[in-house]
Amino acid sequence: MGQAPDPVKVGRKYFEWYYRSADPRDFSVTSLPSREFAFSYFGEEGMRRHISFGGLEELAEHLRTAIPRHAFYSTAYYRDPGAKDMEEKGWLGADLVFDIDVDHVETPCKELHDKWICKSCGASGWGSVERCPRCGSEAIERHTWVCETCINVARDEVLKLVDFLEMDFGFSRHELLVTFSGHRGFHVHLESPEVRELSQDSRREIVDYVKGLGLDARFLTAKTRGGYKLRYEAPLGWYGRLARWALIKVGSENPVLSLSEWRSIVEESVTREAAAVDEKVTIDTKRLIRLPNSLHGKTGLKVAPFSVDELENTSIIDRAKVFTEGEVAVRLEEGPKRVLDVDLGSGGVLTLPTYAALYLLLNGAKLLKFEQR
Amino acid sequence: MKTELLLTTEDLRKYPFVSKAFERVRSLNLTLADLASHPLRNVIERAAAYVKAAVNGSEPPPPSDDSEEEVLAFAVALILLKAVGDRSLTRKLAVIFSRRVGRFLAGEDLSKLVYVLSELGVKARVLQAKVHGYPVAVHVLSYLESTPERAGHWKLVHRLVERGWVYVSKLEAARLGEEALKKFIERKVEEIKLDEVSMPDAVYRLVEGLSAEWGARIKELRERWAPEGLEASEDAFPPCIKAIVEDLKAGKNVPHSARFALASFLLSIGMSVDEVLEVFRAAPDFNEKIARYQVEHIAGMRGSGKKYTPYKCDNMRTLGLCVAECGVKHPLQYYWKALRRQKAPSAARGSRARRGPAEAPHLVEGDSNGPSTRPG
Ligand code: SF4
Ligand SMILES: [Zn+2]
Numbered sequence: 005m006g007q008a009p010d011p012v013k014v015g016r017k018y019f020e021w022y023y024r025s026a027d028p029r030d031f032s033v034t035s036l037p038s039r040e041f042a043f044s045y046f047g048e049e050g051m052r053r054h055i056s057f058g059g060l061e062e063l064a065e066h067l068r069t070a071i072p073r074h075a076f077y078s079t080a081y082y083r084d085p086g087a088k089d090m091e092e093k094g095w096l097g098a099d100l101v102f103d104i105d106v107d108h109v110e111t112p113c114k115e116l117h118d119k120w121i122c123k124s125c126g127a128s129g130w131g132s133v134e135r136c137p138r139c140g141s142e143a144i145e146r147h148t149w150v151c152e153t154c155i156n157v158a159r160d161e162v163l164k165l166v167d168f169l170e171m172d173f174g175f176s177r178h179e180l181l182v183t184f185s186g187h188r189g190f191h192v193h194l195e196s197p198e199v200r201e202l203s204q205d206s207r208r209e210i211v212d213y214v215k216g217l218g219l220d221a222r223f224l225t226a227k228t229r230g231g232y233k234l235r236y237e238a239p240l241g242w243y244g245r246l247a248r249w250a251l252i253k254v255g256s257e258n259p260v261l262s263l264s265e266w267r268s269i270v271e272e273s274v275t276r277e278a279a280a281v282d283e284k285v286t287i288d289t290k291r292l293i294r295l296p297n298s299l300h301g302k303t304g305l306k307v308a309p310f311s312v313d314e315l316e317n318t319s320i321i322d323r324a325k326v327f328t329e330g331e332v333a334v335r336l337e338e339g340p341k342r343v344l345d346v347d348l349g350s351g352g353v354l355t356l357p358t359y360a361a362l363y364l365l366l367n368g369a370k371l372l373k374f375e376q377r
Numbered sequence: 378m379k380t381e382l383l384l385t386t387e388d389l390r391k392y393p394f395v396s397k398a399f400e401r402v403r404s405l406n407l408t409l410a411d412l413a414s415h416p417l418r419n420v421i422e423r424a425a426a427y428v429k430a431a432v433n434g435s436e437p438p439p440p441s442d443d444s445e446e447e448v449l450a451f452a453v454a455l456i457l458l459k460a461v462g463d464r465s466l467t468r469k470l471a472v473i474f475s476r477r478v479g480r481f482l483a484g485e486d487l488s489k490l491v492y493v494l495s496e497l498g499v500k501a502r503v504l505q506a507k508v509h510g511y512p513v514a515v516h517v518l519s520y521l522e523s524t525p526e527r528a529g530h531w532k533l534v535h536r537l538v539e540r541g542w543v544y545v546s547k548l549e550a551a552r553l554g555e556e557a558l559k560k561f562i563e564r565k566v567e568e569i570k571l572d573e574v575s576m577p578d579a580v581y582r583l584v585e586g587l588s589a590e591w592g593a594r595i596k597e598l599r600e601r602w603a604p605e606g607l608e609a610s611e612d613a614f615p616p617c618i619k620a621i622v623e624d625l626k627a628g629k630n631v632p633h634s635a636r637f638a639l640a641s642f643l644l645s646i647g648m649s650v651d652e653v654l655e656v657f658r659a660a661p662d663f664n665e666k667i668a669r670y671q672v673e674h675i676a677g678m679r680g681s682g683k684k685y686t687p688y689k690c691d692n693m694r695t696l697g698l699c700v701a702e703c704g705v706k707h708p709l710q711y712y713w714k715a716l717r718r719q720k721a722p723s724a725a726r727g728s729r730a731r732r733g734p735a736e737a738p739h740l741v742e743g744d745s746n747g748p749s750t751r752p753g
């Protein structure tokens with residue numbers, strides 16, 4: 005019999021090793037002195053905010069010595085990023101960012117790793133539910149995990165987003181910084197000067213666009229003999245996407261249809277082509293977001309940066325896993341059946357790659373043993 | 378230079394905000410005292426006439442025949458606005474002045490139109506050949522910042538968009554210019570640094586007079602749109618707000634965004650913090666201390682002292698809180714309308730009523746910023 009390992013002690017030891025051996029340049033952030041940083045530390049509740057650094061070396065030094073469990077920086081630029089008060093901070097602008105997270109997307113694998121427990125009636129089960137199927141309560145406690153399948157679903161959403169950003173908004177894929185969030189999704193950052201001062205209203209409109217929100221058949225079509233046709237026959241914007249789905253559904257790119265038939269094509273097209281971004285993150289111009297190449301304190305995975313091309317043809321998990329050396333013997337009392345790229349079966353005594361064992365430990369699985377081999 | 382070719386002195390009368398005009402003002406090196414003195418008195422009077430038009434919500438006086446006078450008067454009008462110091466008055470002048478400029482723009486040839494747009498920071502180009510009937514392409518980010526509406530045919534999802542450009546008609550381009558100018562004027566006024574001490578007496582008195590007139594006007598508008606003695610009436614709440622209240626009463630878990638929407642709405646219709654708390658008391662997780670802190674924060678009594686304005690319908694829709702199509706832009710607009718329909722005498726009808734509660738700008742202006750700054 006082993007004994008229950010302490011995630012704080014063990015986690016800190018691994019994180020310390022990582023931050024001590026990392027190349028400081030990995031943490032470089034544009035306009036670093038104008039950004040706010042925030043951290044939470046092992047064994048400490050809450051987050052410490054309003055931290056600023058004069059330069060990269062200072063930041064790297066902090067990571068090396070304070071060993072944060074989570075590290076964030078602001079998408080905003082401030083005159084005085086260390087000030088406590090928003091007014092005093094002096095907002096100067098903010099990157100345009102998108103957050104894609106499988107929390108909001110249905111994936112088949114959730115049955116294998118996610119659990120819910122109803123706080124009202126105590127019912128529980130695998131998978132993910134909005135409300136309790138037994139009593140209807142929305143007070144649900146969730147234990148969520150991530151596997152390769154989830155990450156690939158999220159990656160596909162990012163690629164849809166990239167299509168909008170390139171084809172419609174005219175950004176180049178080289179301007180896009182994509183990072184794995186370290187957990188269940190990705191962040192896409194745009195730092196070009198022209199986006200910095202975009203108002204929240206404009207950012208919201210960009211979100212609506214990539215999510216296909218507000219698409220209305222009445223404005224997309226024009227009346228013609230016998231029904232309605234698309235207002236423009238052009239492979240541009242949502243008109244191009246609708247034409248594509250019209251072709252698939254009814255065999256013509258611009259058929260004469262009733263408004264309600266057009267509505268169902270709009271719906272279909274939104275389901276398939278829209279990118280599932282979390283609007284709150286994009287609209288918020290004072291957001292904190294994970295520092296690239298920092299470690300996620302609930303997974304031990306790296307917030308790994310990717311170019312769009314790499315995203316298309318590299319294994320995300322391979323790039324995100326840090327602790328690939330050695331194995332750990334664990335005794336898993338209760339937990340998911342699959343995480344990352346590792347099958348756990350029904351638990352018990354297992355010998356796992358270090359990164360998988362650490363993930364189980366940090367994310368609160370019931371472990372009774374943790375022995376580095 | 379291109380500028381010289383495109384804009385004649387005559388044009389400066391119509392577009393006294395272009396950089397060329399501002400340079401002219403600067404090169405004259407005049408002080409307010411110079412302007413207040415006799416031969417240049419016309420400038421001040423003209424500037425005051427602009428501000429008065431804003432106070433009364435009437436048409437601005439037509440541009441002066443003398444382009445120099447017009448350019449100076451425009452600059453001085455902005456200074457007067459700064460001295461009065463009420464942003465809703467600035468907005469008023471921005472609106473009526475921009476509307477006129479929009480009409481001028483619609484009558485220009487395309488290259489001049491696009492030139493004036495560029496002066497306002499709107500990136501646009503004339504197309505060699507029309508695309509689907511559209512003669513002008515506007516950069517998508519400029520389009521988003523200057524679009525008069527984010528609904529209907531202006532909504533970006535309904536536009537022809539290609540690699541960063543949105544195709545627009547000439548009239549639409551003029552309209553985008555109008556919107557951009559509104560923001561431009563507000564920004565300019567904001568940027569002015571005023572030294573009140575050295576302000577000539579005559580100008581100072583003028584500013585005082587304008588402030589008093591504006592104060593009286595605001596009071597009149599307030600009484601018209603939110604007549605005193607009218608209790609906050611739940612019947613007049615828009616469907617979205619009603620839905621949140623009902624969810625609360627039903628003990629449902631109401632998301633943070635909905636709570637924010639509700640609290641800011643209730644505060645805006647004149648409820649006190651305590652009254653708002655009564656509404657929230659129904660929530661299953663009600664905690665008086667936390668709730669009070671949050672509501673006071675939204676009311677601007679804590680933190681930055683910024684009073685948060687309630688979400689517009691656009692925002693509500695994005696957040697999934699909109700539950701109907703009411704044909705209004707703002708839940709408050711719905712409320713004031715419904716309230717007047719219910720209780721007010723017919724006095725508020727007629728031409729002013731047609732323009733609707735947007736006439737009460739101090740109630741619904743500003744960006745809706747929910748308290749945020751959570752990690753993503
Ligand atoms: S249209 Fe506006 S007022 Fe009506 S329900 Fe939607 S958000 Fe509320
Ligand atoms: Zn239940």
Ligand SMILES: [Zn+2]
Nearest residue numbers: 113151153154
């Ligand atoms: Zn999965």
